Amino acid sequence: MSNNMSTKIINSPGSPSLLGMAGVVALTLLSGVAVIAGIWKMLVISWVAFAAMAGAIPFGIRAAREANPTGLVWGYGLASGAMITSAAVFLLPQAIGLDPRIGGFGVAAGILVGFGSHVLGHRLAHVNAAFDNTAVQLSAHALSAGVIIGLIYGSMPELGLLLGLAIVSHKGPAGYAAARRLASAGRSPSVILLPAAGIGLAGIPSALVQLPTSPAINAAIFGFAAGIFLHVAMDFLPRCEVGGEVGEVARLSDKAHHQLDRLRLHAVLSTSLGVVVVFLTWLAIGA
Numbered sequence: 001m002s003n004n005m006s007t008k009i010i011n012s013p014g015s016p017s018l019l020g021m022a023g024v025v026a027l028t029l030l031s032g033v034a035v036i037a038g039i040w041k042m043l044v045i046s047w048v049a050f051a052a053m054a055g056a057i058p059f060g061i062r063a064a065r066e067a068n069p070t071g072l073v074w075g076y077g078l079a080s081g082a083m084i085t086s087a088a089v090f091l092l093p094q095a096i097g098l099d100p101r102i103g104g105f106g107v108a109a110g111i112l113v114g115f116g117s118h119v120l121g122h123r124l125a126h127v128n129a130a131f132d133n134t135a136v137q138l139s140a141h142a143l144s145a146g147v148i149i150g151l152i153y154g155s156m157p158e159l160g161l162l163l164g165l166a167i168v169s170h171k172g173p174a175g176y177a178a179a180r181r182l183a184s185a186g187r188s189p190s191v192i193l194l195p196a197a198g199i200g201l202a203g204i205p206s207a208l209v210q211l212p213t214s215p216a217i218n219a220a221i222f223g224f225a226a227g228i229f230l231h232v233a234m235d236f237l238p239r240c241e242v243g244g245e246v247g248e249v250a251r252l253s254d255k256a257h258h259q260l261d262r263l264r265l266h267a268v269l270s271t272s273l274g275v276v277v278v279f280l281t282w283l284a285i286g287a
Contacts, residue, residue: 081274110227
């Protein structure tokens with residue numbers, strides 16, 4: 001394939017996705033339900049998650065024409081650090097404090113279910129060619145995360161916004177990476193609008209569910225949430241290896257160890273900064 005043809009494919013990544021547009025419409029309708037029900041925190045988290053992922057699409061499209069992985073490493077690192085800190089500080093103590101054993105089983109279940117949903121997303125994409133692998137995985141993560149966030153805020157509405165916002169901090173980097181991948185393959189990145197809306201699509205209805213106020217049930221919810229988000233956070237850790245996504249963006253060879261070492265330093269710095277940001281925000285607002 002010639003360079004001109006390759007450039008044409010990247011610059012023309014397909015027509016707008018009907019699934020993506022449907023996701024936006026559905027989120028808008030559910031936002032009316034959230035306003036009527038007064039679940040304002042879930043509404044804010046839903047739209048922040050949508051704006052972060054959708055807003056990253058143009059940057060991902062532009063990155064498809066470049067070979068600079070530093071931005072990708074920093075995006076993944078910041079999001080991963082913020083999510084690990086939030087799960088460890090805001091979710092785990094709640095789960096263990098309510099019931100140590102049930103909370104612990106919830107954490108284990110969350111990690112395993114998170115891993116299983118990741119594998120299932122790959123499988124669905126391979127079984128049916130109509131599914132886009134990127135869209136399936138992102139949608140599965142977003143919907144499951146939305147259900148959990150909705151249950152958390154529905155059970156404990158007194159929780160601050162910091163927890164929810166830190167949990168969805170990975171939406172920007174995820175949207176950036178997915179848009180870059182889709183644009184490079186000549187597909188429409190607008191399909192990402194569906195998983196961008198996924199937090200709200202699942203979170204708003206689940207926030208309306210009234211669960212029994214039982215310490216055991218709440219421990220299971222918080223533990224499961226901690227496990228899910230720890231899995232996602234670890235999945236987002238920027239791995240600077242040949243054959244990985246970062247290496248693919250940089251078009252690295254087996255001999256480019258010096259470039260990999262430089263990127264690993266960026267990975268450590270960005271992840272550490274994600275931790276510090278959550279800590280400073282917690283100090284500032286007293287969450």
